[in-house]
Amino acid sequence: MSDVIRTDLRGDIAIVRIDSPPVNALGHAVRAGLAEALGRLASDDSVRAIVLVGEGRGFISGADIREFGRPAQAPSLDVVIDALENSAKPVVAGIHGVALGGGLEVALACHFRVSTAGARLGLPEVTLGLLPGAGGTQRLPRAVGPALAVKMIAGGAPLSGEQALAAGLIDEVVADPTAGAEAFARRALAEGRSLRRLRDDDSRLAAARADRSIFTDAATAATARNRGLDAPRACVEAVGWALDLPFDEALVKEREAFQRLMKGDQSKAQRHVFFAEREAAKIAGLPEGVRPRPLNRVAIIGAGTMGGGIAMAFANGGVPVTLIELSEAPLKRGLEVIRKNYEASAARGGLAAEAVEARTKLIEGAVGIDKVGEADLVIEAVFETMAVKKEVFAQLDAAAKAGAVLATNTSYLDVDEIASATSRPQDVVGMHFFSPANVMKLCEIVRGAKTAPDVLATAAVAARKAAKAPVVVGVCFGFVGNRMLGVRGQQASKLMYQGVAPQQMDGVLTGFGMPMGHFAMADLAGLDVAWRSRQDHGESAPIEDALCEAGRLGQKTGKGFYQYAAGSRAPLVDPEVETLIRQTMERLGLPMRQADDAEILERLVYPMINEGAKILEEGIAARPGDIDVVWLFGYGWPVFRGGPMFYADQVGLKTIVERLAHYAAADGDTSLEPAPLLARLADQGKTFADWRP
Ligand code: CAA
Numbered sequence: 012m013s014d015v016i017r018t019d020l021r022g023d024i025a026i027v028r029i030d031s032p033p034v035n036a037l038g039h040a041v042r043a044g045l046a047e048a049l050g051r052l053a054s055d056d057s058v059r060a061i062v063l064v065g066e067g068r069g070f071i072s073g074a075d076i077r078e079f080g081r082p083a084q085a086p087s088l089d090v091v092i093d094a095l096e097n098s099a100k101p102v103v104a105g106i107h108g109v110a111l112g113g114g115l116e117v118a119l120a121c122h123f124r125v126s127t128a129g130a131r132l133g134l135p136e137v138t139l140g141l142l143p144g145a146g147g148t149q150r151l152p153r154a155v156g157p158a159l160a161v162k163m164i165a166g167g168a169p170l171s172g173e174q175a176l177a178a179g180l181i182d183e184v185v186a187d188p189t190a191g192a193e194a195f196a197r198r199a200l201a202e203g204r205s206l207r208r209l210r211d212d213d214s215r216l217a218a219a220r221a222d223r224s225i226f227t228d229a230a231t232a233a234t235a236r237n238r239g240l241d242a243p244r245a246c247v248e249a250v251g252w253a254l255d256l257p258f259d260e261a262l263v264k265e266r267e268a269f270q271r272l273m274k275g276d277q278s279k280a281q282r283h284v285f286f287a288e289r290e291a292a293k294i295a296g297l298p299e300g301v302r303p304r305p306l307n308r309v310a311i312i313g314a315g316t317m318g319g320g321i322a323m324a325f326a327n328g329g330v331p332v333t334l335i336e337l338s339e340a341p342l343k344r345g346l347e348v349i350r351k352n353y354e355a356s357a358a359r360g361g362l363a364a365e366a367v368e369a370r371t372k373l374i375e376g377a378v379g380i381d382k383v384g385e386a387d388l389v390i391e392a393v394f395e396t397m398a399v400k401k402e403v404f405a406q407l408d409a410a411a412k413a414g415a416v417l418a419t420n421t422s423y424l425d426v427d428e429i430a431s432a433t434s435r436p437q438d439v440v441g442m443h444f445f446s447p448a449n450v451m452k453l454c455e456i457v458r459g460a461k462t463a464p465d466v467l468a469t470a471a472v473a474a475r476k477a478a479k480a481p482v483v484v485g486v487c488f489g490f491v492g493n494r495m496l497g498v499r500g501q502q503a504s505k506l507m508y509q510g511v512a513p514q515q516m517d518g519v520l521t522g523f524g525m526p527m528g529h530f531a532m533a534d535l536a537g538l539d540v541a542w543r544s545r546q547d548h549g550e551s552a553p554i555e556d557a558l559c560e561a562g563r564l565g566q567k568t569g570k571g572f573y574q575y576a577a578g579s580r581a582p583l584v585d586p587e588v589e590t591l592i593r594q595t596m597e598r599l600g601l602p603m604r605q606a607d608d609a610e611i612l613e614r615l616v617y618p619m620i621n622e623g624a625k626i627l628e629e630g631i632a633a634r635p636g637d638i639d640v641v642w643l644f645g646y647g648w649p650v651f652r653g654g655p656m657f658y659a660d661q662v663g664l665k666t667i668v669e670r671l672a673h674y675a676a677a678d679g680d681t682s683l684e685p686a687p688l689l690a691r692l693a694d695q696g697k698t699f700a701d702w703r704p
Contacts, residue, residue, distance in 0.1 A: 028065070126188070179215070238524060240651055309387070321390055514573075
């Protein structure tokens with residue numbers, strides 16, 4: 012008998028239970044236990060039907076991702092799947108929670124499937140840079156048709172139990188997976204239902220075999236926004252085999268494609284991202300037994316773009332919000348923008364009309380900081396200057412209830428100084444959301460010198476409720492993300508003053524997989540913010556200043572480093588800017604030079620990695636993976652490159668050290684000299700993944 016597979020008999024029906032916490036992944040013990048149980052039940056004459064269910068949070072979450080990249084241990088999942096499908100006795104899957112990846116493939120091999128209404132059924136392998144490797148690309152199209160199958164497999168999003176019923180993926184929605192599946196099995200026996208083996212049932216393929224566009228249109232839609240990823244294309248191709256090849260031949264090709272993707276760099280990076288995100292959510296150095304404080308209401312100070320976005324993120328997670336402004340007019344405007352945003356998602360089909368109402372109802376407007384009242388967490392999202400922030404925190408100190416967590420959404424400023432404006436610095440923490448806050452998944456949780464452990468824990472729980480990936484960081488200018496962005500910006504600017512065109516640099520970054528280049532991002536943020544700050548500090552940047560003086564403040568004026576067609580955000584190269592740069596360079600007497608794309612990439616990305624090494628050594632981030640999560644979810648670093656620190660390990664730290672030293676010497680730029688930690692790891696032939704503080 013197995014520890015993780017239990018079998019009990021209810022009359023002539025065997026209930027096989029998978030009990031492998033936390034998520035019933037299909038690790039070796041589960042596969043071996045299932046193979047053993049199915050073999051035993053096949054020859055047990057007292058058993059006439061088999062029900063397969065998961066204990067705990069769900070049915071099965073998929074293959075055990077931790078086993079990927081290691082030597083496979085028999086029995087393979089295929090053995091279990093064959094035993095299920097070929098069983099002479101009816102097998103019914105009773106699904107609740109999740110049936111994902113290999114979990115859904117197991118269910119697809121059963122003859123019948125029932126599910127609770129709220130369960131999630133899907134094949135998310137594509138998000139790990141893979142395709143379903145245990146028959147999913149062949150059985151799902153036979154269950155739901157190739158158009159929906161390609162959407163699910165290349166897109167990765169699951170169906171609910173209700174949707175699965177409508178699609179033909181399951182036979183019935185049930186209240187309880189075990190009782191429902193057992194009742195289904197009894198009925199199937201009583202009615203003498205023939206066993207449905209999807210491998211032998213091509214009925215749902217016929218239409219697309221006759222009219223290929225049914226499949227190709229869905230495939231095109233599913234991969235329309237594919238930014239350099241290999242897996243979605245492989246998924247489409249594999250679903251196509253269901254139409255073109257005999258089942259067994261297609262299975263062999265599916266397995267080969269799975270192995271190929273598994274060995275590739277993209278899947279390695281995407282698997283790293285899966286674990287790094289979960290690791291980052293665990294706060295390093297938190298004392299045992301620390302519990303988060305209660306979180307029933309959030310108050311947000313400031314109803315501008317940032318405050319409104321944060322309010323939406325919490326409302327989306329079902330948390331009531333009080334949105335506070337200093338007067339009626341901006342509050343009204345902020346609430347209207349929120350409603351319009353929700354209505355726009357509903358119009359695009361992303362949100363049900365009832366959800367628009369429910370979510371807007373969760374956001375109450377109020378005027379005056381004294382209205383923070385009973386909020387358990389207050390997040391300040393006002394103007395980014397220290398004086399304003401301190402003023403708000405002094406008022407919060409007087410108005411917020413005892414024990415409330417007081418968070419600042421500052422992107423750069425010293426959280427300790429902000430905390431000093433209160434009599435309760437232990438309750439103050441940074442929660443740095445990224446714009447647009449209802450969309451971007453990152454929340455940097457900034458740990459101040461005096462921040463209490465349970466405050467940190469509360470901030471992380473709050474971020475998760477708002478569907479954010481929390482990463483705890485320390486206090487420094489710009490924290491992790493903006494500090495590294497700043498370093499990249501300095502190098503981009505330096506290259507521009509050597510004559511390298513902004514559009515060439517942006518092209519290199521987008522070619523690498525970033526959603527936008529440095530200069531397009533500056534146009535989006537507005538060039539006037541930095542211009543004002545330079546003026547305040549008596550500094551100048553001749554090219555950038557000249558752009559601003561010419562009224563080119565970025566997207567908001569239709570012109571910046573680029574020009575923009577009316578109503579469009581697409582950056583277009585502007586010959587006027589090229590002239591402006593050339594003339595400024597001539598005036599300054601600076602020589603223009605060319606740089607190739609490879610040099611540009613190294614000069615923009617390696618300094619970020621160098622800064623990442625300093626951030627680790629200073630303890631600003633606890634793990635290299637935390638830095639990766641910041642860049643993946645805050646700045647759109649391409650997932651198939653795993654984050655800057657993972658990318659550094661792929662390139663090899665020795666190479667990075669050599670190139671940085673080379674550029675430091677070539678430019679006389681001491682900021683490019685390899686950081687001590689980077690140099691040390693490279694010297695020892697190690698990687699960031701090897702590093703422990
Ligand atoms: N393998 C190994 N570990 C897994 C896992 C898996 N498939 N799924 C989750 N875990 C682990 C997580 O790493 C985490 O571990 P720690 O507590 O040590 O950090 C723990 O289980 C709990 O996971 P979450 O924090 O994510 O819990 P959740 O409740 O928020 O979400 C979940 C649960 C929806 C199952 C989510 O974990 C998830 O989406 N998992 C991955 C599902 C997936 O991609 N399956 C496909 C696998 S590939 C495959 O199956 C290939 C094939 O064709 C054979």
